[in-house]
Amino acid sequence: MLLFLRIYIPLLPHILTPFGGSTMNKLSYGLGFVSAALVAAAATSAFAAAKTLNTVTALQQTNVLAKSYLKTFVGPANTLGKGLIQVKNLGGQEIVPPRKAAAALKRGQFDILSAPTAYYIGTVPEGYGLLASNQGPSVLRANGGFKLLQEIYKKKAGAHLLAWGENLTSYYMYLAKKPKIGKDGVPNLTGMKMRATGTYRPLFRALGATTVNIKSSEIFTAMQRKTVDGYGMTDSALIAIGLQSVTNYRVWPNFYVTNQVVTVNSNSWASLTQKQRDFLNNLALHYETSSVLYVELERQKEEIIIAKTNKPKTIKLKGKAAAKYLAIAYAEVWKELKKRSKYHDQLKPLLYKPGKPSRQIDFGDDRLIK
Numbered sequence: 001m002l003l004f005l006r007i008y009i010p011l012l013p014h015i016l017t018p019f020g021g022s023t024m025n026k027l028s029y030g031l032g033f034v035s036a037a038l039v040a041a042a043a044t045s046a047f048a049a050a051k052t053l054n055t056v057t058a059l060q061q062t063n064v065l066a067k068s069y070l071k072t073f074v075g076p077a078n079t080l081g082k083g084l085i086q087v088k089n090l091g092g093q094e095i096v097p098p099r100k101a102a103a104a105l106k107r108g109q110f111d112i113l114s115a116p117t118a119y120y121i122g123t124v125p126e127g128y129g130l131l132a133s134n135q136g137p138s139v140l141r142a143n144g145g146f147k148l149l150q151e152i153y154k155k156k157a158g159a160h161l162l163a164w165g166e167n168l169t170s171y172y173m174y175l176a177k178k179p180k181i182g183k184d185g186v187p188n189l190t191g192m193k194m195r196a197t198g199t200y201r202p203l204f205r206a207l208g209a210t211t212v213n214i215k216s217s218e219i220f221t222a223m224q225r226k227t228v229d230g231y232g233m234t235d236s237a238l239i240a241i242g243l244q245s246v247t248n249y250r251v252w253p254n255f256y257v258t259n260q261v262v263t264v265n266s267n268s269w270a271s272l273t274q275k276q277r278d279f280l281n282n283l284a285l286h287y288e289t290s291s292v293l294y295v296e297l298e299r300q301k302e303e304i305i306i307a308k309t310n311k312p313k314t315i316k317l318k319g320k321a322a323a324k325y326l327a328i329a330y331a332e333v334w335k336e337l338k339k340r341s342k343y344h345d346q347l348k349p350l351l352y353k354p355g356k357p358s359r360q361i362d363f364g365d366d367r368l369i370k
Contacts (some may be wrong), residue, residue, distance in 0.1 A: 185321025
């Protein structure tokens with residue numbers, strides 16, 4: 001039993017029961033499960049010229065979230081979309097700085113972007129809603145939330161919102177040194193410099209930190225040189241991007257879910273045939289579930305290494321302190337959304353159901369085989 005499993009993991013054996021076999025075989029079966037529908041869609045246009053779409057990831061391509069996108073979206077697109085759609089991976093942060101990626105997509109520098117909305121939260125502050133959501137993409141597609149977000153992304157980012165991937169990945173606060181703990185049991189970051197994107201900035205500032213904007217690829221050097229004292233990061237990328245050696249602590253509980261989305265340049269989307277759009281829409285449904293499993297398998301591998309090396313050590317907040325820490329985290333996000341977006345009152349009831357989480361844990365979405 002791993003030490004730091006997320007709350008939904010006890011459900012995983014039940015979710016995956018229909019697939020049978022080992023966990024990795026379940027992923028392989030899950031990838032195969034959708035093949036018939038996607039191949040059928042591609043086959044109907046076997047004689048049409050394939051459309052090639054160029055894609056970029058805003059994250060380093062060693063990051064688990066970027067690897068997930070390449071494995072569970074780009075890979076199947078190219079395997080199953082022959083004769084219809086092909087997706088060419090141009091690269092990651094070496095192609096365009098992450099905070100400029102959304103603008104580059106809008107200009108048509110490439111066709112598809114995989115990125116946390118945190119990198120362009122100033123343009124689409126509604127990405128805060130995804131962070132604090134406790135409802136998964138399948139629920140949002142059913143209750144109108146996803147359609148509303150598509151309208152927002154089209155209007156503000158000039159892009160078609162295709163998918164919300166890796167949507168059960170959560171975040172930790174990672175530190176080089178132990179923080180001061182207040183009388184309420186919550187970390188006090190006064191006097192500390194924290195690297196932050198829009199994802200973490202509200203929480204870190206609420207805890208007293210000064211926040212610094214640097215690329216994720218520069219965190220290692222900044223930690224090594226002590227120009228930052230910590231950072232926020234997903235629960236599955238610490239080792240993958242080489243930060244374990246400069247990170248001594250993480251604070252539990254983890255918080256939020258990633259606002260990692262796939263968006264398509266509006267003109268590129270408009271240029272596709274209906275069959276090509278149908279193919280990508282079906283692929284998006286598959287990706288929104290298969291990516292969750294892919295990242296969870298990678299997270300478990302990291303947890304084994306962390307448990308064996310006891311690095312980083314976990315500062316475990318308990319009881320009222322843990323509850324207050326999470327309350328601050330979520331309240332700050334909703335506060336930012338309220339301040340920045342006229343859509344707050346429409347989005348929050350669709351994205352967040354108090355005490356009734358319904359996240360993306362169904363790996364057998366039957367829409368994939370219709």
